[in-house]
Amino acid sequence: MDINQLPVECISSILAFSSPKDACRSATVSPAFRSAADSEALWTTFLPSDYRQIISQASSPSTTSFLNSLSKKALYFHLCDRQLLIGSGRRSMTLQWRVG
Structure with missing residues (x-):
């Protein structure tokens, strides 16, 4: 069976076991992998489970509105690249991908 014949949802589920970096690299394999690597379902798995609350x-x-307008992939990278000020601005958070 050709792996590209798998439904995009299956490929996304497989990619969820990889890292965000590897998921991005997989987009170069084929159009099916590109769709899977850009899927909202995949990038939701890389975000913290409480990302909406955060x-x-x-x-x-306006920051909350802006972040809610982003795709999950764009949100992931935005939160990795920039600090998010929380509450009165005394706390902040960023995402860091750790392997293992």
């Missing part, structure tokens, strides 16, 4: 605590309503 975003809702952003120090600025």
